Amino acid sequence: MFQQLLYLLFVVFISPSNSNRISLVGDDWTITNKLNHTAQGHIPGTIHTILLAANQISEPYTEYNDLDLRYLIHSNWIFTKKFNLTSDFLASNQITIHFEQIDTVANITLNTCPIGRTNSMFIPYTFNVTNSCLKLENEIQIDFESPVIYALKQADAYNDTVPPDCTPPVQNGECHVQFIRKEPCSFSWDWGPAFAPIGITGDLYLEGVNKTEIIIELESVNLASYTTDHKTWQVDVMLSSNNDEFTSKLKFVLENTTWSYETSVTFNHNLTISLSISDNHVLMWWPNGYGDQPLYKLVVSNQENIIGSRLIGFRTVQLKQNEYEAGINGTSFYFAINFQPIFIKGSNWIPSDSFQERVSDEKLERLLRSAKLSNMNMLRIWGGGIYERNSFYEIADRLGIMLWHDFMFACSLYPVDEPFLTNVHDEIIYQVKRLQYHPSIVLWAGNNENEAAVAQNWYGVPEEKMNKTKDDYRKLYVGTVMNAVKQVDKGNNRPFVTSSPSNGLETIIENYIAKDPQDPLYGDVHFYGYHDDSWDPTTYPITRFLSETGIQSLPSxxxxxxxxxxxxxxxxxxxxxxxxxxxxxxxxxxxxxxxxxxxxxxxxxxxxxxx
Known part of the structure; x- marks a missing residue:
């Protein structure tokens, strides 16, 4: 049985004398398949970008390449790299290999010794290779399965049909994307092509640690609550350790303020410490157009060693869903930040490239700054894409761009067998821990349009199966996604809705599947008036909150x-x-x-x- 350690987010303190990292990213990788493709390439990278850099294919976005290059993702691929280790490194008490992001289904071997398997691009993987066959001269081999064929096999093996089977024919897409935890739109969408990338898309390294030494890791920071009576912020700091019960003295410092706190604590692997910070030490973080965005670096240290830090902002979030006075139907649905109602102006965010390794931080900065300069104050991270890299959220924090954040489920029913739900649970726990300290994230949403798909039976589920379909929906988004969020994102840091669109509180009253999730009197609405006169204002719905809309146009x-x-x-x-x-x-x-x-x-x- 492979040992998988899914929640090692950041090893943020390791004494240099007791730990060593060997990076495995770089230019000296070889990729091959059975179609006689062989290329040297750079990691992070995927098959398309590696073959493009090797001049073996033309730019995927040109001509008919979304179809002409389709054979690439119907093939299995092997990524290999040779590397050397020192005898000192091999003498480490514990050696692990870390994949920050791998896309998606792969078997990994070191010197022909199997060490692990991956099946989600949305969680990192850490494998213990202490007793594997590492030596001075080594080769790592990663055998990727075609995501298209894998999804088909998973669908065939499942004990029920899970519609839709395929994307509409006009999209020239692939089938059964709901059976693989991969960017949904990579199998095609109404706005984009099906490239379904294959490769290593994050950091990759070996780490040697002296296991006799105690290592403390900063897992997450959560702005849990604000007490108006005492004008005090509660900040929860989650720490973990590689060691059993021990006592340590910790110090917490909020840089550029006079606030600090010291305490002695007893660890038993995991520990949450609640800090109390008076608001006379900090200024509030505001959305774009409503004030400034002060950010404070919270540094956690253990005696002389820095354990880790997070750049946090202080703000409250309320999603106001109140009944109106007599004679007005429905409820309100608006955000109040720091107890002030906010008029939302924004857009939806889809992945900025089909190949994330081509997206620079400078591009993200330019796009988000364009949103700010357009007087936007919110972007919705759409559930058919990806969880963005850390720098995206850091930029949003700095620019005052609030984020309505879907989880990555969109326009489909999904399997609900135990392995799938466990995979989803791990994904939600990891992503919420990674992202929850960002003040820009003001709401979690369980999915994109799947409540509406069930309520309105988009996929023609037979009547006799509708009760099971609804139960499966609740099992995934209420029993798994929502419960995982509540397990980690405690307090009242931000609200959670099970779907977008939904009727908000009314959806909960109707057991999480409203009769009409698009009811303009409740919650949020998605609207596309393809057949209406867009110059006629009466064709637009009067909603409580319009979270997705658009009118298509052609590019220049x-x-x-x-x-x-x-x-x-x-x-x-x-x-x-x-x-x-x-x-x-x-x-x-x-x-x-x-x-x-x-x-x-x-x-x-x-x-x-x-x-």
């Missing part, structure tokens, strides 16, 4: 020129445009919108007409 010629060198592709209703349009009849709908309010260009120059 400058953008199109990056995708094709064939100018004949750039005309309305060309095969190229129809291929890239992933929503049925939307080109026709766009033309109707234009024609109803604007003159349509008619010249002999098709490119000019298109532009």
């Amino acid at each position: 010629l400058d953008t199109w020129y990056q995708t094709t060198t064939n100018s004949s592709n750039l005309k309305f209703n060309s095969s190229f445009l129809l291929h890239r349009e992933h929503s049925e009849n939307q080109l026709t709908e766009m033309m109707k919108h234009i024609d109803s309010n604007l003159p349509v260009p008619v010249t002999n120059d098709s490119l000019r007409n298109f532009a």
Whole structure:
């Protein structure tokens, strides 16, 4: 049985004399498959970006490459790397290997000795390799399964049907994405292609530790509550140790303030310490447009050694769902930050590239700063994408961009067998621990549109199976996701809703599946008026909170020129445009919108007409 340590978030204090890390990222990796593809590549990286850098494929976003390169993800791949270790490192009492993120299903061997298996891109993996066959000269081999074939096998092996089987044909996508804990939109969406990347997308290293030494780790920091009577913040600090019961003196310092605290504590592997910080030591964090965003570095130390730190902000979050006066139906649904109602202005956030290794922190900064300069104060992290890297949330904290954060479940029913639910539980625990200290995150949502999918039976589930379908929904999002969030994100730091859209408190009253999750009198609403006159304000719903909406448009010629060198592709209703349009009849709908309010260009120059 492989030993998996899923919750080693950050080893934030290790005495240099007792620990050593050997990085396994870099340029000296080889990837191969049975289709005679072999390339040297850089890790972090995935098969598409590695083959692109090796000039073996062209840019995936161009021409018809979303289909022409599809064979790559229908193949298994092997990633290998040779590396050397010193005798001193091999003498470590404990050696572990750490995968920050691996995408997705893989078997890992060291010098032909199997050490572990991965099956989720949403949790890190740590394997104990102390007694494996490590030596001075080594080779690590990672055998990746095709995510498409893996998902199909999981669906075939499951004891029930879990619709939808596949994406709509117009999307040119893949099937059964709900059976693999991987970015849902990587199997295609109505706005994006199916590349389903395969590779190592985070840090990877070996670590040698002297097991006789005590190591304390900072797992998480949670702004649990604010007491108005005493004007005091409660901050919960979660620590863990590799050792059994022992006593240690800890010091907590909030940099650039006069606040500090010292205490002696007794560890038994895990420990939570609640700190009390008076508000005369700190200023409140505010959303963009409502004030400043002061952040404070909380440093935890053990005698002379820094255990770890987090950059935190102090703010309260309330999701106000109050009944109106007599004669007005429904309830309110708005955010109050620091007890002040906030008028939300924002957008939805999808992954900024199909290949995350191409996304720089500078790109994230530019995009989020653009949101700030557009006077936005909230982004919704959409549930069909990914949990973003740490720097994304740090930028949002700094810019005052609040985050409505879905968990990564979207537009599908899901399996609910024990292995799947355990995997999801581990994912939620890890991600909430990783992210909960960020003041920008003001709400967790269990999924994208799955309550509506069940309530309105989007997938044609037979009537005799609807009760089971509803029970399975509650088992996943209430019994697993919500309970895991409450296990970690304690206090009143931020609210949780089981789905978006939902009726909020009314959804709970209706046992978590409302009769109409899109009821504009409750909760949040998703709205797309594809067939309406967008210039007519009466076509828009009057909602309590509109969390997703949009009107499709085509990109500029400058953008199109990056995708094709064939100018004949750039005309309305060309095969190229129809291929890239992933929503049925939307080109026709766009033309109707234009024609109803604007003159349509008619010249002999098709490119000019298109532009």
